[in-house]
Amino acid sequence: MKLRMFVIVMTAIFFAGCSSPPSNVADEVIDDLVAGNISPQVVSATGPVSGPSASTFLGQLFDGAGDGRLNMELPNYAYFQGILHSNRHIITVGQVRVVGGMVVSYNGGTVDLYRGAMVTSLPDYYMSRFGELQGGGNQGKFVVADWKEVPAN
Amino acid sequence: MKRTQRRGIALIAVLIVSVAILALVSAGLATGSQNVLFVSKVHQRNVAIAAAEAGVYQAIEIVEGQMDYDGTFTDALSESGADIEVTVTNNMSVDGTIVIVSNGSYGSTERALRVVLRPSGATFGAIGSEGGIYVERNTYVNAIRSMRDTLPDYGNIHTNSSNGVRDLDSGGRLSVTGEASSTGSINTGLVDANTVNDNTPTRPLYGLDRAQMLSGTFSSGSLPGDGQVTSNLRISGDLVTATPVHVPAGVTLHITGDAALAGGVTGEGNVVVDGDATIRANGGFDPNNNDGLAVYVEGAAIVTHPEAEIDDSDGDIIFTEDIVGDYFAQMPPDAAYDLTRQLPVGAPASEDFFQWYRTESGSPSAGFTLWRDGDGSDLNPGLSPSTKAWLDNSIPIETDLTNWAHGS
Numbered sequence: 001m002k003l004r005m006f007v008i009v010m011t012a013i014f015f016a017g018c019s020s021p022p023s024n025v026a027d028e029v030i031d032d033l034v035a036g037n038i039s040p041q042v043v044s045a046t047g048p049v050s051g052p053s054a055s056t057f058l059g060q061l062f063d064g065a066g067d068g069r070l071n072m073e074l075p076n077y078a079y080f081q082g083i084l085h086s087n088r089h090i091i092t093v094g095q096v097r098v099v100g101g102m103v104v105s106y107n108g109g110t111v112d113l114y115r116g117a118m119v120t121s122l123p124d125y126y127m128s129r130f131g132e133l134q135g136g137g138n139q140g141k142f143v144v145a146d147w148k149e150v151p152a153n
Numbered sequence: 154m155k156r157t158q159r160r161g162i163a164l165i166a167v168l169i170v171s172v173a174i175l176a177l178v179s180a181g182l183a184t185g186s187q188n189v190l191f192v193s194k195v196h197q198r199n200v201a202i203a204a205a206e207a208g209v210y211q212a213i214e215i216v217e218g219q220m221d222y223d224g225t226f227t228d229a230l231s232e233s234g235a236d237i238e239v240t241v242t243n244n245m246s247v248d249g250t251i252v253i254v255s256n257g258s259y260g261s262t263e264r265a266l267r268v269v270l271r272p273s274g275a276t277f278g279a280i281g282s283e284g285g286i287y288v289e290r291n292t293y294v295n296a297i298r299s300m301r302d303t304l305p306d307y308g309n310i311h312t313n314s315s316n317g318v319r320d321l322d323s324g325g326r327l328s329v330t331g332e333a334s335s336t337g338s339i340n341t342g343l344v345d346a347n348t349v350n351d352n353t354p355t356r357p358l359y360g361l362d363r364a365q366m367l368s369g370t371f372s373s374g375s376l377p378g379d380g381q382v383t384s385n386l387r388i389s390g391d392l393v394t395a396t397p398v399h400v401p402a403g404v405t406l407h408i409t410g411d412a413a414l415a416g417g418v419t420g421e422g423n424v425v426v427d428g429d430a431t432i433r434a435n436g437g438f439d440p441n442n443n444d445g446l447a448v449y450v451e452g453a454a455i456v457t458h459p460e461a462e463i464d465d466s467d468g469d470i471i472f473t474e475d476i477v478g479d480y481f482a483q484m485p486p487d488a489a490y491d492l493t494r495q496l497p498v499g500a501p502a503s504e505d506f507f508q509w510y511r512t513e514s515g516s517p518s519a520g521f522t523l524w525r526d527g528d529g530s531d532l533n534p535g536l537s538p539s540t541k542a543w544l545d546n547s548i549p550i551e552t553d554l555t556n557w558a559h560g561s
Contacts, residue, residue: 026319026321049436073438085448085449086451088454091456093470095482110284112288113289121295121297121309122300124300124445
């Protein structure tokens, strides 16, 4: 499989001046490409994802427990499960579902969501590695889900 | 009447009146003492409840600072001397909750409170960014409570950038089930959120601690041939591989250059990339992945769908959204509940459902109308407005949905 060098293309665009950059790229990303701060590599398309069959998906849709719980697997979506932190940019291309969360810690950075990109937050993925987190200030980590009086011991 | 008789009558009258007065006084005393007892009991109850509440707040403070706390502690209110006993049961690894049972006792009275805590979706949002957020075409932000309980929750985004949320190309739309907030402005024509708060103060964001992730001992080498990283591994330079990479819990993979992970990366461990990273998302969802990866990228992180590519003639992104995938991406949380309730007689709960919905919408039967719109009763509440709107959106693409459903 040949790898296509995104930086070669973008560098050629800016330094050879053969054409304008694509209109759907954030200015901050372009600035970082020109400055040489990022050199992303892109793998060419390999084909459709192997998600749930239509019959399986519809079966879960109509015959579920009726409790409102979501079927996490969507037709044609691909998945990344975890917390993704970049000190530059996070660029999500296509019908990708990032389950967990995204953080960009650089004020000249960006979060770029393209064409069907989906982010599903999941506090579990933060809570399970709280020793490896920083920041957050004094924000409460928990909310009260239920509060009631019960018989005393 | 003889004088003796008059005295007797008077005596009897006085006795009767005395008895009556005595009865009244006794009743009054009894009532008063009951009131005193009642007030005393109420006071004890209030103090006991206050003690139980104090115990709950103490427990919350403890778990906020020590998320794995599980145990029992006792205390007492300083002024009243009411006793507190609190038991904290940490079920984070079971159902993502912490249960607090706090007993307050004062005098002969005991009261108890049971409180359930779960992680804050507001604190741990879907997107937290110091920079702007940009979208092209339909994009989505939502949430689930936990991997063990996939009930929908509020998915939130926040940016500390004055750029706020912007459109990369005309026609962009970002659907947010929770709050969209920004220190800058948010275009509500672009962002469809449950709550929009723009021009907010700067908010501290949680992020991964690179130094903490790299603590520990590392061996230097290359990626194993099967992609399974079994212990802390440092790869000097770039890692370019089409092999699926798996990093289990407790293990860190450190790449000092760029990473191109064409086979994707899975697991519950840590990945640190000192350069840029391109990650191919995987085709399947793992419901047993309860902790997820932690991936820190010093440079840019690009996550791509297997069908996405960059046009090497102009650097443009090439990806065509799947219509069916996009339709179900828009499914509101209510629909997951509405569609599992009783459908009208004759409605196919199968691959022909959308064809049936289109046909009935054009010429609705009484049963269809009752199911869809309800009659105002609890027995026939009808569909939620969001579910109705979503189902109506299926009509223009019904052929695509039906073909997909039939495997065409």
